[in-house]
Amino acid sequence: MSRIRIDAVLIQAVIAGALSFAHLHDLAEAAGQDGWKAWAYPISVDLLLVAAWRRMRTTADNRAAWAWFIIALAASLGANVATAGLLDLGNVPAWLRILVAGWPALAFLGGTLLVHAPTAAPEAVPEPLPVPAPPVAPAPEPLPDMTVKRVPEPAPELPAAPPGEAVPEPAPAPAVTVPPALLDHARKLSDAHQATTGARIDSATLRARLGVPAHLADAITAQLA
Template sequence: MSNRRAITALAAGAAAVTIALTAAAFWLSYEHLHDIAGGNGLSGTRAWAWPATVDLFIVTGELLTLRASLRARIDWWAIALAALGSIGSIALNISGVGAGASVLAYVVAAVPPTAALVAFGALMRQVHEVLDRISDAPAAAPHPQPDTAPQQPAPAAPAPAAPAYPHGALELHLAPMLPASPEVTADAHPSAPAPVAPPAPAADRTDDELIEAARALATTGPLSLRRMQRELGIGQARAQRIRDAVDSTPAPASEEAAS
């Protein structure tokens, strides 16, 4: 229990530090872009609003990426927005230093937006690990409710009546048993089943075969990306594509009837 508490405390501390780093780097980048706008013809409210045209792309992309992570999805459009805003912010911060400056001045200008991008990536990694741990945890089985109804004693079975034979004792005349024929003995003792060939490697299996295998996995527990990679032997990108196909296409009629 103490080990689990320590891991939880470390994860919470890392998340808090990452959020603080993201906020500080974002503020420094925004201030520098404001200074660039003020030195290039904008003043007052316009100088403060101009950096938002760049940094809000980063905020929008990060929020959409976080939403996709909570839904166990990958939103490439959100990732593109965050990357485009981050690259634009880095480029504008560096160009705002001007020509002929020292190398250290360019590094100082590039550090805040770069640190914000890296910190957000670290935060998304922690979110993915938590979601994978939750999806892989087995569902708790319901506790059976005790049966409080009084148990009724089972009725006693009636004793079988003795058979009556009007002509005295019953005599049985049995013919000698014939030896069993080869056909009968062959059917009565079937040969051992032939060994089943192991399934084909994931690289040789088509998407349709992997979709059927993923549907079979979904009947035994949560269909997470980590579980699909482990049990189907495929990579993360292919596991995401297979699970999207499972979610978007209905199950065959035979499987629906069986369920």
């Protein structure tokens, strides 16, 4: 079984509300509002206080809410002070009767403005701008296959044999292999050279254009002949 916790602040609030309610009723009754009308005045004041307090907690611009809260608080506090013996409730002045009689219209106006006041719309967050993609560099064109096979260096010359001895014949030089891609490139250079000068390209010029060894240039020139 759960225990009922007694809150001192809640008890104090109930007592204060009951006393304020009774003071407002007594003042309204003394000002000529008899019967159920005298009981409606404390309810109207308390509802305006609650509406103003809720409006202050839910909006940023709460100047109007503070104004109506102070008006309702002044009405409640004024009734408490007036019924403490400072005012003759048997002979209420005319200005107080006018204030009590005009309070319903004033409370209705304040409650309507508090409930139907426009709420500031939240600021729209700007959408981030799209970041442009970095430019893509074009892919380099593939170079033609110009693989050059390394040709073995020529054999060193043998010293001269003494007289009377047979000189051995040198071994035949190995054939030079020219890659097809290099041969096609050399043929294009040869055709361009012949179209420009009217003569076929020689081995020295072809060697300078291709940047190949002399024996490879001679082999290419022989195949272009």
